[in-house]
Amino acid sequence: MNELETTSWRSIHLELLRRINERQWPPGSLLPNEADLAAEFGCARTTVNRAMRELADAGLVDRRRRAGTRVMLLPISRVVLDIPIIRLEVEQRHAQWRYTLLERQVCLAPGRITSRLGIERDTPMLHLTSMHFADNHPFLHEDRWINPAAVPGIEAVDFFTVSANEWLIQNAPYTGGDIAFSAMNADRALAELLAAPDGAAVFVVDRITWNKTEPIT
Amino acid sequence: MNELETTSWRSIHLELLRRINERQWPPGSLLPNEADLAAEFGCARTTVNRAMRELADAGLVDRRRRAGTRVMLLPISRVVLDIPIIRLEVEQRHAQWRYTLLERQVCLAPGRITSRLGIERDTPMLHLTSMHFADNHPFLHEDRWINPAAVPGIEAVDFFTVSANEWLIQNAPYTGGDIAFSAMNADRALAELLAAPDGAAVFVVDRITWNKTEPIT
DNA sequence: ATATCTATTATGTATGCACATAACAGACTG
DNA sequence: CAGTCTGTTATGTGCATACATAATAGATAT
Numbered sequence: 001m002n003e004l005e006t007t008s009w010r011s012i013h014l015e016l017l018r019r020i021n022e023r024q025w026p027p028g029s030l031l032p033n034e035a036d037l038a039a040e041f042g043c044a045r046t047t048v049n050r051a052m053r054e055l056a057d058a059g060l061v062d063r064r065r066r067a068g069t070r071v072m073l074l075p076i077s078r079v080v081l082d083i084p085i086i087r088l089e090v091e092q093r094h095a096q097w098r099y100t101l102l103e104r105q106v107c108l109a110p111g112r113i114t115s116r117l118g119i120e121r122d123t124p125m126l127h128l129t130s131m132h133f134a135d136n137h138p139f140l141h142e143d144r145w146i147n148p149a150a151v152p153g154i155e156a157v158d159f160f161t162v163s164a165n166e167w168l169i170q171n172a173p174y175t176g177g178d179i180a181f182s183a184m185n186a187d188r189a190l191a192e193l194l195a196a197p198d199g200a201a202v203f204v205v206d207r208i209t210w211n212k213t214e215p216i217t
Numbered sequence: 218m219n220e221l222e223t224t225s226w227r228s229i230h231l232e233l234l235r236r237i238n239e240r241q242w243p244p245g246s247l248l249p250n251e252a253d254l255a256a257e258f259g260c261a262r263t264t265v266n267r268a269m270r271e272l273a274d275a276g277l278v279d280r281r282r283r284a285g286t287r288v289m290l291l292p293i294s295r296v297v298l299d300i301p302i303i304r305l306e307v308e309q310r311h312a313q314w315r316y317t318l319l320e321r322q323v324c325l326a327p328g329r330i331t332s333r334l335g336i337e338r339d340t341p342m343l344h345l346t347s348m349h350f351a352d353n354h355p356f357l358h359e360d361r362w363i364n365p366a367a368v369p370g371i372e373a374v375d376f377f378t379v380s381a382n383e384w385l386i387q388n389a390p391y392t393g394g395d396i397a398f399s400a401m402n403a404d405r406a407l408a409e410l411l412a413a414p415d416g417a418a419v420f421v422v423d424r425i426t427w428n429k430t431e432p433i434t
Numbered sequence: 435a436t437a438t439c440t441a442t443t444a445t446g447t448a449t450g451c452a453c454a455t456a457a458c459a460g461a462c463t464g
Numbered sequence: 465c466a467g468t469c470t471g472t473t474a475t476g477t478g479c480a481t482a483c484a485t486a487a488t489a490g491a492t493a494t
Contacts, residue, residue: 008477021390033444044479049445059299065445065486074386076299077426079396082276083294169291173238179296183400183420201418203400209294225447250474261449266475282456282475 007043013051015041020060020071031061031069083179083207086132086140086165095134099163102193103129106148113145113213123147126154128164131193138194143215150211168212177209190217224260230268232258237277237288248278248286300396300424303349303357303382312351316380319410320346323365330362330430340364343371345381348410355411360432367428385429394426407434 019025031037034052038045052069055061059076063069090097109117109125119125125145132140144164148154151172159167182204191198194217202217236242248254251269255262269286272278276293280286307314326334326342336342342362349357361381365371368389376384399421408415411434419434 010477017392021392023390027387035444045445046447046480047478049447050477052445063445066443066488067486068444074302074305075390076301077386077394078297078299080295080297083296085291088291169294170244173240173292175234175238177294181398181420183418185402185416185418199402199416201400201402203398203420227447252474262475263450264448266477267447269475280475283458283473284456285474 007041007047009047009050009054012037012041012043012048013054016051016055017060020055025071027071027073027075029071031071033068085169086142086163090132090134090139093134096136098133098136099130100133101128101130101159103127104159109145116208116213117145117147117211119147123149128159130159130163132163138196141190141193141215141217145213147211165214172211174210177207179208180206182206186217224258224264226264226267226271229254229258229260229265230271233268233272234277237272242288244288244290244292246288248288250285302386303359303380307349307351307356310351313353315350315353316347317350318345318347318376320344321376326362333425333430334362334364334428336364340366345376347376347380349380355413358407358410358432358434362430364428382431389428391427394424396425397423399423403434 016031025031031052032040034045034048037048037052041048052061052063056063056069059072059078061069061071084092087097087099105127106124107127108122109119109127111121113125114121114123126148128142128144128146130142131138132142142163142165146154146164146168151168153171157167183201184204185199186194186196186202188198190202191200194200194202196202205214205216207214207216233248242248248269249257251262251265254265254269258265269278269280273280273286276289276295278286278288301309304314304316322344323341324344325339326336326344328338330342331338331340343365345359345361345363347359348355349359359380359382363371363381363385368385370388371384374384400418401421402416403411403413403419405415407419408417411417411419413419422431422433424431424433
């Protein structure tokens with residue numbers, strides 16, 4: 001058999017990947033079990049387990065107890081993207097970051113927001129809107145609804161100097177959330193803020209975590 | 218000490234998560250080493266290792282040999298999204314999927330494409346454009362450039378019955394790629410195809426793998 | 435025939451041990 | 465003083481073993 005020289009989980013992982021890619025184990029087929037593979041590669045089952053777990057994490061195979069491991073019918077292409085702090089995003093492009101607070105107001109949120117957050121309609125919410133600039137060109141419009149009850153100490157924060165984006169990331173630990181992307185046409189007010197033609201297409205990121213939503217361009 | 222009842226890596230993972238979220242280990246601080254934590258929890262170092270590795274995979278801590286494990290300064294919020302087959306995406310919404318091939322042509326690709334793919338300008342490329350419908354409403358416009366040299370057998374495929382999206386996923390194993398999202402205004406031709414007003418904002422997914430690119434709405 | 439119990443099987447996980455490796459600190463040396 | 469050689473430390477990984485658990489197939493009982 002094609003014994004591998006090294007018996008690291010990495011090399012085994014690569015070998016399994018190769019066999020899957022080359023259709024030696026076509027989509028839908030059952031892989032040998034861990035014990036057999038361990039015997040073939042001359043290593044411990046733990047090592048094969050690690051390699052196969054990695055494949056499962058990547059969405060390439062489906063593993064079930066007793067049923068064994070089989071190649072996914074349709075390889076899921078899985079994308080991981082990191083959402084950075086806006087300031088860093090700008091600075092990474094070697095541009096100068098500037099930030100302006102446009103509005104800060106405690107008021108009732110529209111039903112569209114409260115329902116998405118699963119909050120009582122009459123909860124007072126903190127509404128922040130602001131602009132981020134890169135080298136003085138409009139970069140991003142931030143529109144955020146925050147439930148003050150969920151973030152102690154937020155009433156006292158002066159968002160003129162710190163962006164909400166950054167303050168929340170640093171001070172409001174969150175454990176889960178949801179995110180959606182879409183495209184829409186900018187209305188007149190937004191277009192003006194972004195110095196773009198009326199009706200221009202803007203990219204919208206809609207986020208909801210523990211306690212906040214933020215439309216963005 | 219707050220001894221945990223169970224010593225599964227999951228429970229330890231949760232406990233570590235809790236301490237990080239509650240700022241018991243604030244951002245930037247150094248965590249105890251694996252051996253100490255193992256002693257505290259009364260388990261093997263391997264188990265702690267597994268729990269901490271998970272934290273590192275999630276981007277919450279930074280681990281380096283000899284340096285130890287420290288909490289990331291800015292918690293990276295990491296999003297994982299799965300790119301499904303379009304047909305399944307439509308069918309998951311309980312809509313009927315229909316597909317039409319608009320164009321199939323072997324020709325030279327514009328420089329914009331060849332340069333992104335790192336291919337010679339004069340390579341003949343297969344250009345496919347098609348529409349996907351959900352319940353007869355335009356759902357997605359697919360515009361794809363394929364390097365036939367990279368996908369053996371593609372010349373013979375009849376894309377009237379199978380969508381390129383699906384055929385490629387099933388028959389062209391790929392090992393890596395890149396993806397980008399953006400928004401743009403639809404031009405007249407595209408707007409017509411999508412039965413949308415001229416200039417409407419469309420969501421664009423730009424993918425490049427081994428050998429293909431696909432703008433989309 | 436249907437329901438229930440009982441292996442059987444493959445993966446999941448915990449443990450103790452050993453050694454590998456990256457990175458750094460401090461001693462040694464020319 | 466610069467350069468090199470040692471430890472030392474914390475994580476990374478491999479192994480053998482054991483037991484846990486999900487899921488199924490087959491046997492048994494009603």
